[in-house]
Amino acid sequence: MEVMYFVAAGSTLALIFAFCMFLRVKKQPEGTAEMIHISEAVRKGANAYLKRQYSGVAIFFAVVFVILFGMAIGGYLSFFTPFAFLTGGFFSGLSGFIGMRTATMANSRTAQGASLSLNKGLKVAFSAGSVMGFTVVGLGLLDLSIWFFILNAVFPGDISSITTNMLTFGMGASSMALFARVGGGIFTKAADVGADLVGKVEAGIPEDDPRNPAVIADNVGDNVGDVAGMGADLYESYVGSIVSTGALAVAAGYGMAGVSVPMMIAALGVLASIIGTFFVKTKEGASQKNLLKALRTGTYISAAIIIVASYFVIRILLPDHMGLYGAIISGLVAGVLIGAVTEYFTSDTYKPTQKLADSSETGAATVIISGLSLGMLSTVAPVLIVATSILASYYCAGGAGDFNLGLYGIGLSAVGMLSTLGITLATDAYGPIADNAGGIAEMTHMDANVRERTDALDSLGNTTAATGKGFAIGSAALTALALVASYIDKVKGIEGGFNFDLSITNPIVLVGLLIGGMLPFLFAALTMDAVGIAAQAIVIEVRRQFKSIVGIMEGTTEPDYAACVDMCTRSAQKLMVAPTLVAVIVPIVVGLLIGPAGVVGLLTGNLITGFVLAIMMANAGGAWDNAKKYVEGGAHGGKGSAQHKATVVGDTVGDPFKDTSGPSINILIKLTSMVSIVFAGLIVAFHLL
Structure with a gap:
């Protein structure tokens, strides 16, 4: 206690x-009046989007709350669950x-x-x-x-009821x-794709050029997707x-001491991450390797502190x-290694992305083919790393002698991987901020050396964002595995013990495997198609403005930025419903x-x-992005x-590979597990087969 x-x-x-970091940033000068104007436009668009999103999400939460409350009345859930459902959503959204x-x-x-x-x-960005x-x-530990x-006040000393x-x-x-x-x-990818296809490819104007009507929507999207979205993702x-690790501790017979371990590691991770932030710095003229080293130094120092603290x-x-x-x-080492592998495959400092840029000599088709190949190849090392971590944690925890002990070890490996989340997420959220800064430098026609610096920070941000996504996916895999184990344990504990055959030869298990194996592809298809539909609308709107608004291309008339922001907002709110419902409904129906x-x-x-x-998807998308940046830096014609x-x-x-479908899939695999756990009592009572 x-x-x-x-x-x-x-x-x-x-x-x-x-x-304190917020106050430090706020004290920094905002720049010229023009810079402030653009920044306020981005802020206004992001706030408008989140207001509309939270209004729609509130309806969903109200409906689900009523369903959960009804299940609690029927005895299938604890009465605490509907209210905790609300607080979890509130803190995640907050x-x-x-962050945004x-x-x-x-x-x-x-x-x-x-x-x-x-x-x-x-x-400033970091x-x-x-x-x-x-x-x-902070909010996660507070919740x-x-x-x-x-x-504990309701179930004093009953750690099993508390964790359940x-x-x-x-x-x-x-x-x-x-x-x-x-x-x-x-939102973000519809704006980004629309801005790039019409602005850079058709009109031949630079990225973030203020003449592009979709440029503000693009910058808004960086914040609502890569900051607000990533924050909510990793909070979860x-x-x-x-x-889940706390629940597994009880199943393993460790009681309150076992539940305390992941809690303590998470709390110590806060201190380790704070210490690590003080080591993030660089010098003028630093290369991409130097900049990556600056961010990695802070992360590695935090990890080293946790390695020592966890022993005690x-x-x-x-x-x-x-x-x-x-x-x-x-788990901690696996997280660091996944980050290093992602960096290797997505940074233009290394051969894979440089080779991808080389394929541009023969056109867009070979760029697509090479990028898909790179993405597929990049899965080998992370899978082996996570597999090794699972086996190592299982057997280190005593899984050879007791299955439940091994599962608890796997849960702890997930906690270890996420223990330095404070600084790991800081390096990720830094990316879209640097990207926005580059856009503002371009739109306000700042000196060429400023754009050089922001481009360097932006390119680094692409790599750290890809690394963050790899980290998020790796942690999701370990967390989801712990949740699957918790689901099995919960089902077996319902009404004195529910036994079921989980062998691979059981046709019911096999059918479940097939449906589950298909689900990420269905989800990716829905989200990719949503980006395509929304992007088509933006392309048409940007073309319309280029043709109908006199003076845009000459820079004498300001485009209608608000129209693109509003279009992206409405499209995102409408098109996100189907994939979200799939994630919630499919496990219940199955x-x-x-x-x-x-x-x-x-x-x-x-x-x-x-x-x-x-x-x-995340690595292919990151590599395509940095291959473009590599060419823009002067390679292959510039x-x-x-x-x-x-x-x-x-x-x-x-x-959409790296910023919509890919990172959303790691939430899919956790949400389906969570939904299954919450509805376990109902499924046990009413399933047909």
Whole structure:
């Protein structure tokens, strides 16, 4: 019980640090009046989008709350679950909102900082990203602390009842994360694709040129998708890994001490991440390798602190089970390695992306082919890394002797991977801020050296964003695996024990596997198609404005930016409904038709294909983007060349890969697990087969 006071203190520390970083960013000069005007336009568009999104999401949450409350009355759920569903969604959405508000405040300040020095621009963008990172972990630990104290007051000393109730709390966070990721992803990529295809390819004007009507919508999209969406996504992973590991601790017989371990590691991760942020700095004229090293230094120092601190956590709380320390380290190391592999495949510093840029010599088709090949190849190492982490954590925790002990070890590896989320997410959220800063530099015609610096920061941001997505997907796989184990344990505990055959020869399990294996492809198809539909509308609108508004191309008339922002907003809100409902409805329908064994098959198939597909899409998209940046830097004819146009086409295909479908799939595999856990009682009672 005393550990929870430490967790609450960790939450407070994270939120205080986030507030200090917010004040640091706010104190920086905003730049010229023109820069402030553009920044305010982006902020206004982002706020308008989130207001409309949250209005729609509120209806969904109200409907689901009523359903969950009805299930609680019927005895299929705890009465705490409907209310925890609301708090999970609220804190998830709040973390994304705070991060987005900070990012839209920081874009012009980053551009102004870059006018002074590269290090100054990096510092401002990273400080703003830190607000996102530490808000997520702070609110996540706050939500957990509040509910733990409430449940402990209702079930004093009954850790089994506490963890059983807390296990269902992640559904709200998962639902909000999916809305934020899918809706934000459709918005940002519709604007980005539309702006690139008409502006760069057809009209031959530079990226972020103020004459492009979709340029403000593009910058708005960076914030609502890559900041607010990513924040809500990783909030859900963070909370989900902790509560699922706590439930597995009880199943393994570790009691309160076992539940305390992931809580303590998460709280210590806050302190480690704060220390790591002070080591992020660079010098003028730094190469991409130098800039990556600057961000990686902070991350590695945080990881090293956790490696040391975790030893003492296990030594104090579970001294007779030191193998658990190996499980934590396996997850932490796996996270670092996945980041390194993603960096290798997506940064233009390395051969894979350079080779992808070389394929532009023969046109857009070969760029597409090479990018798909790169994305598929890039799945090998992450799969092997996660597989190794699973085996290492399972056997280090004692899985050879007790299955439940091994599952607890896998849960701890997920917690270890996410322990330094504060600084890891800061390096990710930094990316769209730097991207916006580059757009403002271009739109306000700042000196060429400023654009050089913001381009360097933007290119780095592409890599850190891709690395962050790899990290999010890897952590999602481990978290989802822990949730599948928790689902099995929950079903078996219903009404004194529900036994079911989970062998691969059971046709019900096999059918579930097939449906689950198909689900990520269905989901990706719906989200890709949504981006395509929305982007077509933006393309038509940009073409219309170029033809009908006199003076746009001469720069004497300002385009109608608001029309594109509003069009993207309406399209995103409409088109995100179908994929979101698929994620919620399919596991319930499958469970009611073929029972809990079929659900286990569905969750497993969904996890396996979703993990691989998400990595492929995220890495291919990141590589296409940086191949374009590599050509824009002067390779293969530079900007405006035929090779450049070929890489722009590749980038437009990669945009929904890396920023809509790919990152949304990792929420899909967790949300289906959470929905299955929440509806387990109903499925056990009413399934047909």
